[in-house]
Each structure stands twice: as structure tokens, then as C-alpha cells.
Amino acid sequence: MFPLVRGQVAGAARWIADQERRRLAWARSEPAPPPLRSAGPRVFGYLAARALPALLGGLVTALLVTGVALAGIVVRSVLAGTMTVPGLLGQVLLGITLLTLNLQGFVTVAGLDRRLARALLESSTREELERRIGELAASRAEVVAAVDVERQRIERDLHDGLQQRLVALGMLLGRARRSPDPERTRALLDQAHADAQRAVEEMREVAWRVYPSALAHSSLDEVLAMVAQRSAVPVRIDLAPHPRPGRPAETALYFVACEAVTNTAKHGAATVITIAVGPNATGVEMVITDDGVGGADPDGSGLHGLARRVAALDGRFEVRSPPGEGTTIRVELPCG
Structure with a gap:
């Protein structure tokens, strides 16, 4: 009582x-x-x-x-x-x-x-220092876990995609070497050449997902335009003048945009995705919306990993995805 x-x-x-x-x-x-x-x-x-x-x-x-x-x-x-x-x-x-x-x-x-x-x-x-130390320790552990998850994803991409293609390429070259027919050999070599080109493209895709090299010499706006070009769903980008964040913040925003676009293309059944980037009181803000079916799980591995990445940079990550009303992802990051 x-x-x-x-x-x-x-x-x-x-x-x-x-x-x-x-x-x-x-x-x-x-x-x-x-x-x-x-x-x-x-x-x-x-x-x-x-x-x-x-x-x-x-x-x-x-x-x-x-x-x-x-x-x-x-x-x-x-x-x-x-x-x-x-x-x-x-x-x-x-x-x-x-x-x-x-x-x-x-x-x-x-x-x-x-x-x-x-x-x-x-x-x-x-008390504030103790709270901050606890947050940093939790963020560090979450970042380590996110890195492990990312490594597992890269291993799956290499094993299920690129490795299989290289094995098939080796088999084609072996058949070309053993073929007594010059025409057949030429056709097999042409097919092997095409497969080698596709393998190079897949390698670039894997490398791009690991880290967007374009950020080294391009702005975030240009990299987001590349993300829009590679998307299966039409992407509309709305950019407002904003201070350029640091490289870690730009990388985090890029990964959030990529994950959101990929999830929407796979599960969202949306007709258009909007990525809006602009300034806020503390730095830069990115809002990603779609008109899909909604119902995204904020605790899923992909979104939860992005939330940990943003939290490690003292940012805010919010997901709103009511069923039938599309999904909205909001990210706020400091520019320092």
C-alpha cells in the first residue's frame, strides 16, 4: 500500500x-x-x-x-x-x-x-558529466556493434554477388580454353568480357556502400543526386542553403539517405521519395518522406544502425511510419 x-x-x-x-x-x-x-x-x-x-x-x-x-x-x-x-x-x-x-x-x-x-x-x-560519459560509453558500444553488422553485410554482398559472378567467369574462361571451335571460343570470350564488366560494376557498388568516395571531392548535394539517379523509385531532392557539415556528418547523412531509399524501394511501395536538406538551429537537418505503405520498424537492424550512427555524432534520429501513411525520417546533426 x-x-x-x-x-x-x-x-x-x-x-x-x-x-x-x-x-x-x-x-x-x-x-x-x-x-x-x-x-x-x-x-x-x-x-x-x-x-x-x-x-x-x-x-x-x-x-x-x-x-x-x-x-x-x-x-x-x-x-x-x-x-x-x-x-x-x-x-x-x-x-x-x-x-x-x-x-x-x-x-x-x-x-x-x-x-x-x-x-x-x-x-x-x-551529474551532467556522468550522464554524458554514460551516453558516450553506450554510443561507443553501439558503434562497434554497427560496424560488425556492416562487416557482415559486406561479407554477404561479396559472397552472394561478386564471388558467384567471378566463379561463373572462371568457368566461362575454362570452357573457352577447351573449346575447339573458334566461333564458340569467341562467343564465350565475349560473354566472359560482359560478365567481367558486370563484376566490376558490382565491386563499385560494394565499395560505394562501404564509403562514398565521391564525398572526398564532391558536396553532399551532388552525392545525394547520385543516390537519386541510382534509385528504382523517383527521388525528388529539395535543397535549401545550409552550412556544410563535417565529413563524418556528411557520411552519416549519406548512409541515412541510401538506407531510406533502399528500404522504400524494397518494402515501401512508394511512387516518389522526397529528400529535403536545410539548416536548423544547431546545424543541418535532413527529412526523407515517401508516400508508401508505412509500417517501418524503427528497431529494425537497418534503421537502428542508422540511429546509432547519428547518436554517435550527437545528432537526433526520428522515424515516423504509421501504417498506410508513408514514412518520414528526420535527422539533425551539428555542423561542427
Whole structure:
């Protein structure tokens, strides 16, 4: 019984503290802070200390209401002609004094509220460092796992595609060597030459998926145009002027675009894909949308690997894919 009540009280305290933090962030024109993870002593301490600003705020509000009531009485007296000029001047002076006290009171209460919130709700430097270290350790482990998954994918591409083609090429050349018919030999050599060309193309595809060499001498916009050209589904690219991110960020954006286009072509049943790239408050943002069937699994190996790659660069990765409404992938990365 008591643990249940304690849990409910803690949840209510955390919710109230979150609302207060959002209100203060809105007053400072700042983005909404992340929700608190737990209602510890600092949260309860803030709610207890918050009683003082609440009391002062109530007094200031009562003073404001009193001033408004007195102003109404003065206006009514002036209209009725029952107030003398000295009395009117005195009431105006009193009104200005009350208004000044009200403004000063509101500013003081707001400042006290902010200081209490910063002191009792915001993470300390040590806590922030510990949280950051934990995130970096998790990101490092996820990046290692993503690299292993990528290596397995490359091994499958080489084994199932290029290796099989090279084996077939060797068999064609062997048949050409053994053939006594010159015409037959020439036909086999032509076929072997065509297979060798296709093997080279497959090797380029594998190398391109490992790392897009075009990024070394081309911009992200040009590389995305190449991705669009290689797509089986029409791709529309919408580019807005934006600061060029660093090479790791460009590489991450490229892989997100490739994975999204590939998934849509295989499973999305879409007629068009839109890739929009532009600036945001912290760097660059890329939004990929399609008009397919939706239902993409954010926890699938492909999308989850991309999320880990983006998180390792201090970015944000979001997937929205309701069934029947297409898929939207949003990536935000810093430019530094």
C-alpha cells in the first residue's frame, strides 16, 4: 500500500516539476527541457521551496487587484464630479506607486523562481558529466556493434554477388580454353568480357556502400543526386542553403539517405521519395518522406544502425511510419 502511494506521489511531484520547468523555459524563450527521470529529494525540495515564490506571487497579485479596484473607484468619482483636483493627484500618485511595486514584485518573484529551478532541478556539472560519459560509453558500444553488422553485410554482398559472378567467369574462361571451335571460343570470350564488366560494376557498388568516395571531392548535394539517379523509385531532392557539415556528418547523412531509399524501394511501395536538406538551429537537418505503405520498424537492424550512427555524432534520429501513411525520417546533426 505505502509503496504504491509513494510511487503515485513521486509521479505527481515529477509531473508538477516538469510543468514548472517547461513554463520557465517558455518564459525565457528556450526549448522545452527533457522530462525528469525520477522524483528525488531535489524535486521534493524544489516543490517545498516553491511555496515562498507562490506566496509572494499571491501577495503581488492581490496588490494588483487592489490597485485595479482603487483605479475603478477613482474613475467613478471623477465621472461623478465628487473628487477634487488635489485628491485626484494623490490617487494618481498612489496608483503609480502601486504599479511600480507590482512590476518590481513580479520581476523579483520570477527571478527567485528561476534561481530555485536552476539550483534544485537542473543537473549539476558532475551529474551532467556522468550522464554524458554514460551516453558516450553506450554510443561507443553501439558503434562497434554497427560496424560488425556492416562487416557482415559486406561479407554477404561479396559472397552472394561478386564471388558467384567471378566463379561463373572462371568457368566461362575454362570452357573457352577447351573449346575447339573458334566461333564458340569467341562467343564465350565475349560473354566472359560482359560478365567481367558486370563484376566490376558490382565491386563499385560494394565499395560505394562501404564509403562514398565521391564525398572526398564532391558536396553532399551532388552525392545525394547520385543516390537519386541510382534509385528504382523517383527521388525528388529539395535543397535549401545550409552550412556544410563535417565529413563524418556528411557520411552519416549519406548512409541515412541510401538506407531510406533502399528500404522504400524494397518494402515501401512508394511512387516518389522526397529528400529535403536545410539548416536548423544547431546545424543541418535532413527529412526523407515517401508516400508508401508505412509500417517501418524503427528497431529494425537497418534503421537502428542508422540511429546509432547519428547518436554517435550527437545528432537526433526520428522515424515516423504509421501504417498506410508513408514514412518520414528526420535527422539533425551539428555542423561542427
